[in-house]
Amino acid sequence: MTILGKAFAIVFYLVHAVSGESGYAQNGDLEDAESDADYSFSCYAQLEVDGSQHSLTCAFDDPDVNSTNLEFEICESLLLIDCLNFNKLPDEKYFIKTNKFLMIGKSNICVKLREEYLACKRVEIVHIVKPEAPFDLKVTYRPRANDFEVTFNTSHLQKKYVKQLMHDVAYCQEKDGNNWMHMNITNTRLTLPQRKLQSDAMYEIKVRSLPHSDYYKGFWSEWSPSYHFKTPETNSEEMNPVLLTISVTSFISVGLLVILACALWKKRIKAIVWPSLPDHKKTLEQLCKKPEKNFNASFNPESFLDCQIHKVDDIQSRDEMENFLQDTLSPPLEESEKHEPTRSIHGPNCPSQIPVTTSETLNRELSFGCPAGNVSACSGPMRPSFWAPDCREGVRSGSHVYQDLLLSPGTVDNTVLQPSPHQSGLLTLNSVVQGQPILTSLRQNQEEAYVTMSSFYKNQ
């Protein structure tokens, strides 16, 4: 039993010792009570920060961590050496500056306490790149373009590895506080239109950078030093003098054009735009001589008192004409007698043949009794003297044509033509001038004697 008891005691003692050394923690008894602390950390790298030297900075996420005796170490993906130890900075950060980063593949960053690794993290250096902050930020106002030119500089323009960056330009009105406007650009120049900013106001502007490539990735850089600028006062009444002059001149020109157009519209412009077509009647009136004002065309026999009227008693070459007319007019005359029995075309004493006259012969008739050289002075109707006085008005309808022939201005011929016996062929003139008794007989038979072309054509 004694041996058994001793054995149990030894066993308990060993268990107690082993459990103590293995890290079993009791309150305040063991050194590694700090293992419960959170040693999570984050790092960022800055490439070519000093020539070909790169930097790597790590810090604990929990600021309350007791970093006494704690160290950082990086291994793998290094050149010429296997591992590198960090330097501890006063602000509880760990920093390393070297050119031995391979920049291909992953590295192992660990937190160690003496030789014990407390926390490790596998990272790619090219994925935790933090660019350097931009500098030389300036804002220039361009009055002609009415905009603000923003320019800045960055050290990465001369670097070999991290050259492609995205820049975040932020500006705000100073009185607004934190109402920042952001603009992302890839180059180092930006133009801000004046209309986007308030006039006569103070603005603050700053810029930061971010790696922008397929291979190098990371975090935003620190903000550049802010730049303050004031926007000019915009006067709406002010205008560009050249623009003002041009606008006034053009307005005056347009006004003058309108006034001239209204003034010269009827006189000149309208005739050109809408030319008037000549009126044929008026044109003819202008071409032809106007008759005298006192010209009176009348068929009143009393107006022909001054005219010598020669009664035609006989018609020469009557036989010849009769034969001629018989041949031409007899068939149509018979037909007209059939179709128009009411109208007696020929009287019993009328010659069966109606002589054909032309306007020329009628003009000559008119000129016979008219004063020489003044045919227009003739007045009163002219009975065609080649008819027998007791000829019926069967040819009354023909008087219309006769009147037309008399009235048509083309038939008025001022020249007095002497009748030629050959041409007339139709009448023999009685040289005895009849006086008033002739006129009365004329009046009685004027209706009967009128032959119109229309009745003549009808008879045909």
Next chain:
Amino acid sequence: MFHVSFRYIFGIPPLILVLLPVTSCNCHLKDKEGKEFENVILISIDELDKMLDIDSNCLKKELNYFKKHSCADKKEAAFLNRAAYKLEQFVKMNITEDFELHILKVSKGTLKVINCTKEETILKEPKKNDWCFLKTLLQKIKTCWNKILRGN
């Protein structure tokens, strides 16, 4: 006689088939996009080229090494693997730290992106300070990388 011919027919060919993978070096590229080459390796090759201020006639010489080992089709990764090991031999020479670091970036960077089944053993070391050979080797590596990337 019959057992002798039986040995040659059925013994040697399988032996050859088994030994073939051992003798050949099977290599392939891990990242065929070539980001590591464009952003790191190529920068170091260009920096080394600037540092090696050598007459351009050097590149016209046809060295025996490159007659034996070339960037042949389907053997580009194997050539790069061999060239990377060859480059490391120049590190031992008396050169500046920046020069040394750039050579290591090219060689170790290439070995990082190429995966070979067998490690290359370089028996013959280059002549001391044979900068013409180094310049030619760097140009061959650059050309072979471009060939791989163009083919993708």
